[in-house]
Amino acid sequence: xxxxxxxxxxxxxxxxxxxxxxxxxxxxxxxxxxxxxxxxxxxxxxxxxxxxxxxxxxxxxxxxxxxxxxxxxxxxxxxxxxxxxxxxxxxxxx
Numbered sequence: 756x757x758x759x760x761x762x763x764x765x766x767x768x769x770x771x772x773x774x775x776x777x778x779x780x781x782x783x784x785x786x787x788x789x790x791x792x793x794x795x796x797x798x799x800x801x802x803x804x805x806x807x808x809x810x811x812x813x814x815x816x817x818x819x820x821x822x823x824x825x826x827x828x829x830x831x832x833x834x835x836x837x838x839x840x841x842x843x844x845x846x847x848x849x
Contacts, residue, residue: 757841758806758807758841758842759806760804773805774792776833777805783825784820790808791806791808794806
């Protein structure tokens with residue numbers, strides 16, 4: 756699970772580009788078993804803006820995703836320029 760927040764001044768177009776890019780990853784990285792991208796409902800202030808919940812069959816599959824060139828390019832080109840904060844947890848579900 757990864758949570759992202761935007762920097763002040765992030766445009767609606769930039770936010771949508773990030774969301775579209777994230778949502779396209781499962782079709783480009785077959786190691787992703789399930790992938791959900793959502794936005795904060797705005798019920799409380801001071802929260803992260805985006806959440807990504809990704810499931811993988813193995814740690815090795817996660818590493819493929821983490822290091823995949825398409826994923827890395829999305830981060831470098833579209834996420835990092837508007838990233839105000841990030842939190843992540845890798846949970847081992849057995």
